[in-house]
Amino acid sequence: MFHFCAMAPSTEQRVLHAPMKVEFDYTRSLGPVLSAFMSALKQHSVLGGVLADGRVVVPPPEYDPVTHAAVTELVPVSDVGTVLSWSWVADPVSQQPLEVPFAFAQVLLDGADAPLLHAVSVPSASDMATGMRVRVKWAEEPTGTIRDIAFFEAAGDDASDGSASMEFGAPEVTGIVSPVHLAYDYAASPEETKFFRGLAEGKLFGQRCPVCEKVYIPPRGACPVDGVPTAEEIELPDRGTLTTFCVVNVPFQGQTIPIPYVSAYVLLDGADIAFLHLILDIDAADVRMGMRVEAVWKPRDEWTTSLDNIKYFRPTGEPDADYDTYKHHL
Amino acid sequence: MAKIPAAVIGVGQTHHRAKREDVSIAGLLREAVDRALLDAGLTFDDIDAVVVGKAPDLFEGVMMPELYLADALGAAGKPLLRVHTAGSVGGSTAIVAASLVQSGVHERVLTVAFEKQSESNAMWALSIPVPFIMPVHAGAGGYFAPHVRSYIRRSGAPGHIGAMVAAKDRQNALKNPYAHLHNEGTTVESVLASTMLWDPIRYDETCPSSDGACALVIASEAAVAASGVTNPAWIHGTQMRSEPTTAAERDQVNPQAGRDASAALWKQAGITNPIEEIDCAEIYVPFSWFEPMWIENLGFSGLGDGWKLTEAGETEISGKLPINMSGGVLSSNPIGASGMLRFAEASLQVMGEAGEHQVDGARKALGHAYGGGSQFFAMWVVGADKPAN
Numbered sequence: 153m154f155h156f157c158a159m160a161p162s163t164e165q166r167v168l169h170a171p172m173k174v175e176f177d178y179t180r181s182l183g184p185v186l187s188a189f190m191s192a193l194k195q196h197s198v199l200g201g202v203l204a205d206g207r208v209v210v211p212p213p214e215y216d217p218v219t220h221a222a223v224t225e226l227v228p229v230s231d232v233g234t235v236l237s238w239s240w241v242a243d244p245v246s247q248q249p250l251e252v253p254f255a256f257a258q259v260l261l262d263g264a265d266a267p268l269l270h271a272v273s274v275p276s277a278s279d280m281a282t283g284m285r286v287r288v289k290w291a292e293e294p295t296g297t298i299r300d301i302a303f304f305e306a307a308g309d310d311a312s313d314g315s316a317s318m319e320f321g322a323p324e325v326t327g328i329v330s331p332v333h334l335a336y337d338y339a340a341s342p343e344e345t346k347f348f349r350g351l352a353e354g355k356l357f358g359q360r361c362p363v364c365e366k367v368y369i370p371p372r373g374a375c376p377v378d379g380v381p382t383a384e385e386i387e388l389p390d391r392g393t394l395t396t397f398c399v400v401n402v403p404f405q406g407q408t409i410p411i412p413y414v415s416a417y418v419l420l421d422g423a424d425i426a427f428l429h430l431i432l433d434i435d436a437a438d439v440r441m442g443m444r445v446e447a448v449w450k451p452r453d454e455w456t457t458s459l460d461n462i463k464y465f466r467p468t469g470e471p472d473a474d475y476d477t478y479k480h481h482l
Numbered sequence: 483m484a485k486i487p488a489a490v491i492g493v494g495q496t497h498h499r500a501k502r503e504d505v506s507i508a509g510l511l512r513e514a515v516d517r518a519l520l521d522a523g524l525t526f527d528d529i530d531a532v533v534v535g536k537a538p539d540l541f542e543g544v545m546m547p548e549l550y551l552a553d554a555l556g557a558a559g560k561p562l563l564r565v566h567t568a569g570s571v572g573g574s575t576a577i578v579a580a581s582l583v584q585s586g587v588h589e590r591v592l593t594v595a596f597e598k599q600s601e602s603n604a605m606w607a608l609s610i611p612v613p614f615i616m617p618v619h620a621g622a623g624g625y626f627a628p629h630v631r632s633y634i635r636r637s638g639a640p641g642h643i644g645a646m647v648a649a650k651d652r653q654n655a656l657k658n659p660y661a662h663l664h665n666e667g668t669t670v671e672s673v674l675a676s677t678m679l680w681d682p683i684r685y686d687e688t689c690p691s692s693d694g695a696c697a698l699v700i701a702s703e704a705a706v707a708a709s710g711v712t713n714p715a716w717i718h719g720t721q722m723r724s725e726p727t728t729a730a731e732r733d734q735v736n737p738q739a740g741r742d743a744s745a746a747l748w749k750q751a752g753i754t755n756p757i758e759e760i761d762c763a764e765i766y767v768p769f770s771w772f773e774p775m776w777i778e779n780l781g782f783s784g785l786g787d788g789w790k791l792t793e794a795g796e797t798e799i800s801g802k803l804p805i806n807m808s809g810g811v812l813s814s815n816p817i818g819a820s821g822m823l824r825f826a827e828a829s830l831q832v833m834g835e836a837g838e839h840q841v842d843g844a845r846k847a848l849g850h851a852y853g854g855g856s857q858f859f860a861m862w863v864v865g866a867d868k869p870a871n
Contacts, residue, residue, distance in 0.1 A: 170613035178543035178601050183506030213553060214508050220526045220556040222512070326503060332543045338613045348614045366730035376726035396635075398627030399681035400620040404605040408617045415618040417628060424730035428618050436681070441635055458614045475635075480731050482632035 167345045168457055174334040180327055185214045187323035188226050193300040194325060196290050199226045200264050207265040211298075230262035231288035232307050237267075240277040249303050255280045259304055271303040279306070296325030343371035343382055348457040350387075354449060358423055360384040366424035390447035390462070392420035393473040395481045399436045414439050418465055419481050426481055429459070433466035442478060444470040487868055488583040489706050489714035490829040492522025492699030498662040498814040501600040502693035507547060508554035511596050511695045514819075515555065518592070518697035523710045526556030529699075530588035535565040535575030535595040536818030537853075540607040542598055555594065567724070569622075569766070571595060572696065572821025573851030573860030577720045579700050580862070584717070589705040596695035597816040604691060604817065620680065623688055623769065625855055627680035629734040630771040634682065636735060639774060639789035641682075645673035646792055647770035648687045648812055654799060655809025657838035662692045662814040673770075687770040687812075694816030696823045703868075715829035715864040718846070719750035727855040734856060740779040743859045748781065751863040752870065753846075757782045760863070762804040762831050762841040763848035764824035768811045773797065776850065777805075780861075799841060807831070807839040821851025825862055832866045 182190060185201060189211050192199045201212025202225040212226055238257035244250055249271035257280075258267035272286055287307035291300050340348060343359060347370040350357040359371030359382035368375070371382040397416035400409075414436050417426035431439055433448070445465040455461045494517025496502070502510055511534075519525060532555050534548050544550065548564040555562070565575040572595040579593035605621040619625070633639070652668035655661035668686065676686035706714050723739035723746075726732065744756075753759045765780070767773045777788035782803060791797055797805040806812070808827040811820045828849035830836040836844075850861040 168614065172610075172613060174540075174610055176540075176543060176602060176606065180601055181501075181503040181506060181598075183504075183509040186506060214506060215512070215554045217553045217558055220553075330543060340614060344614070361730075364730070368730065376729035376732075396628040396632045398624060398631065398683070399678070400618075400624055401677070401681065402605075402620065402623065402679045404609060404621060405603055406606050406609055406611070407620070408611065413618070415620060415624055415628070425728065427616075429616050430618055441631065459616045462616075479636070482629070482636065482733075482735055 166342050168340045168348050170338045172336050172338045176332055178330040178332060180330050182326055182328065183214055184323070185212050185223055185226070187326045190296045190325040190328065191323040192228070193298070194294040194296040196231070196294075196300070198229050198231055198261060198288070200229045200261075201226055208263060209266045210261055210264045210268045227263070229264045233259045233261035233264070233286060235272065235280070235282055235284045235286055236260050237282060238272065238280050240280065249299070254303065257286070257304065259286055270301055273303045273305050297328050341373035343373050346385065347371055351459060351461050352455050352457045354452065354455065354461070356388045356390055356420065358386045358388050358420075360386060367422060368425055369420060369423045369427065386422065388420045388422050390420070390449075391468060392418050392423065392445060393478050394431065394439070394441065394443045394445050394465070395419050395426050395478045396441055397431065397439055399439075412436055416465070417481075418445060419478055427459075429462065430464040431466070432464040440472060442472040442475060444468040444473060485584040486586050487703040487716065488580055488700055489716045490698050490826075490833075490864065491701045491706055491709050491711040491714050492518040492520075492524065493826045493829055493833070493835070494518030494521060494697045495660050495819075495823060495826060496694045496696075497660050498692045498694035498816055500662065500691065500693070502598065503600070507542065507544065507596070507598050507601075508551055510598055510693060511551060511594055511697070512554055514596070514695035514697040515592065515594050518699050522699040522701070524590065524699060529556065529560065529590055529592045531561040531563070531582055531591050532557040533563045533565060533575055533579040533582070533591060533593040535571040535593075535822070537566075537568055537571055537597055538607065540602070541604055541817065542601045555592070567722075567853050567858040567860065569768070569817055569853030570821050570851040570858040570860045571853060572819050572823060573825055573849065573862070574722050574821070574858070576698055576700075576822050576825045577722055577860055577862065579698070580717050580720055583700050583702050586702075589702045591700050592697065593700065593822070594695060594697040595819045595822040597818040598693045599691045599816065600693050623680040623683055626769055627683045629856070630769060631682050633735045633771060633775050637774070637786040637789055640793070642670055642674060643774060643789045643792050644683070644687045644770040645670045647767065647773040647797075648673045650798055651767070651770070651806050651810045651812040654807055654839055655813035658808045658813070659837075660814070661809040662690050662694070663809070683769050683771070689768040689811045689815035690813070692814050692816040694814060694819050696819040696826050698822065698826055698829070713833045713835070713866070715832045716866070716868050718752070718863040718865045718869045719747045720862045721747040721750065722858070722860045724858050727857050735775060736779050736785070737856045737859075739857065740776070740852065740859045741781075743861055744780040747861050747863060753863070756780065757803055759846060760803065760848050761844040761846050762807060762828075763850065764808060764810065764827040765805055765848070765850045766811055766821060766824055766852050767806060768815060768820075770812060773805060780848070780850065799839060804841050807836065807841060821853070821860060824851055825849035828862070829864050832864050
């Protein structure tokens with residue numbers, strides 16, 4: 153296909169990149185089984201779930217994998233067990249159980265019928281062996297999470313059978329916080345890159361689709377209707393018509409613009425698609441569909457390859473555009 | 483080869499709440515699944531395949547939750563599929579499940595959709611700033627509010643129509659024990675007096691943030707006959723369509739994907755005059771103004787006239803075309819489940835099992851869902867009678 157060949161192999165250098173970071177502390181409710189498990193960990197006891205066939209599994213599953221019934225019987229197992237299998241982690245990464253080299257291991261706790269995956273701390277890989285006996289090293293500060301088991305350490309052959317049985321009342325721990333961090337590289341398309349680089353020069357470059365001849369701003373790697381990249385570059389003016397808008401009056405996490413603010417679709421003169429931007433220099437109550445607006449740029453020395461080089465759009469003072477001129481853009 | 487007739491024989495849902503801190507995600511699903519299986523008179527052993535749906539993973543921060551859920555859903559040793567089409571996913575998940583039966587691949591399929599919004603914050607998840615672009619996005623409300631304004635301008639609808647929809651749906655929710663919001667005394671006046679969040683959308687004109695799940699058991703003609711269920715909801719037609727979020731001159735008020743899907747659906751279900759032949763509808767209305775917008779998009783009225791049905795009270799339970807008898811998305815919004823709840827509530831109506839919010843004599847009902855930036859549509863028609871086609 154012709155547009156396939158148009159893609160140069162050096163795309164990597166031709167496009168703009170920016171780091172993106174997404175993070176959130178998720179609040180996880182545990183349900184009855186895992187609440188009991190986490191609450192017991194906080195008291196230095198390990199609970200297994202009793203399945204319908206009598207097997208004891210750690211951590212306890214919420215539902216029996218064979219009968220699918222809810223697991224309701226929990227029993228304490230030992231905090232000592234046997235390594236069934238292991239893998240050495242020579243270069244630990246952030247958030248792993250240990251900062252120094254360690255082993256991930258399948259540990260069959262005494263009294264359980266299925267192994268628990270956790271960390272084993274030993275000086276070197278040569279100190280690890282299948283069949284070795286290990287014991288829970290409890291965290292100094294209990295948190296009611298799986299990290300209350302800081303790691304396992306070698307127990308020797310003479311280990312006792314560990315954790316005593318205990319009384320279980322209403323679970324103390326019913327939820328955990330699960331922080332998630334995603335960091336990745338955002339790459340703009342080659343077409344968008346031309347637009348963003350134009351912004352750094354104070355210019356607004358759209359592109360025309362070679363098939364439908366609509367002018368897109370920002371340009372597109374694939375016209376949504378025809379599937380081909382937009383091509384012919386067209387410099388557009390920094391003024392146009394506000395087609396429709398809303399007034400944002402709701403605060404939310406991650407918000408960067410003070411409320412209330414007007415979020416509006418601005419259709420630049422000569423473009424066939426509007427983009428969202430901010431409207432200022434006018435009372436929100438006076439903003440209208442069809443209002444003529446122009447860009448207010450940041451000082452030139454603050455320009456980057458971003459649409460926020462335009463601080464906002466403001467009314468030009470021209471008469472409003474006739475509804476018929478923009479109604480097909482709603 | 484003709485499709486095998488299929489029907490809903492079991493319906494289950496959770497009590498939808500702002501926070502279901504008493505259950506895990508798996509426990510939430512099982513509440514709906516256990517009720518659906520009980521309703522169908524079946525156990526997990528009778529199920530051939532499981533189809534699960536939810537909205538974006540960022541909503542709970544669990545990547546590929548279907549893997550973790552396999553045991554809880556009794557899926558070990560069976561096909562387990564996960565469907566994703568943003569907010570319409572509950573609808574498209576039910577349609578995928580139905581097609582597995584209609585194609586003759588399976589006899590009995592369990593399908594379940596869910597969201598546990600309290601584990602995260604959907605507003606945050608839908609407003610992640612994108613590099614190089616102006617950060618004016620403000621969640622789903624911020625996305626849809628400009629298009630609601632366009633609808634009002636285009637149709638000339640009076641400003642209180644949105645409030646009428648909200649008051650009606652909140653009153654309907656009082657008749658639905660599973661609904662999240664049970665706001666007694668909601669009136670057009672009280673809605674109009676509520677805070678403007680995304681002008682022109684007010685607080686009371688928006689959906690809540692809910693934890694909840696919905697499950698259905700879909701069975702083939704032979705499996706219906708073998709079951710003890712005597713009032714199945716027969717599937718008369720299913721359609722899905724999608725379109726780009728942004729395109730030059732894209733109609734955001736009356737999207738083509740919705741128009742095309744509904745036109746195909748009516749044809750498939752042998753319906754020539756939807757407003758006369760459909761007895762009631764459960765339509766995805768997360769912001770009140772989408773009731774008149776979708777009335778027009780679905781072809782229940784001419785362009786610009788949808789609001790007149792609302793204003794005349796024709797969308798109330800006693801009206802000509804009752805809409806969202808359950809209280810709708812405006813009263814319960816576990817996002818991933820919301821579409822399946824529409825499909826399930828339509829089924830309950832033709833099964834005659836909708837309880838206090840039952841429409842008298844409902845024989846044919848519409849279930850509808852949309853998602854993303856109005857770019858995914860999923861809908862079905864269910865009937866009390868076995869389809870003739």
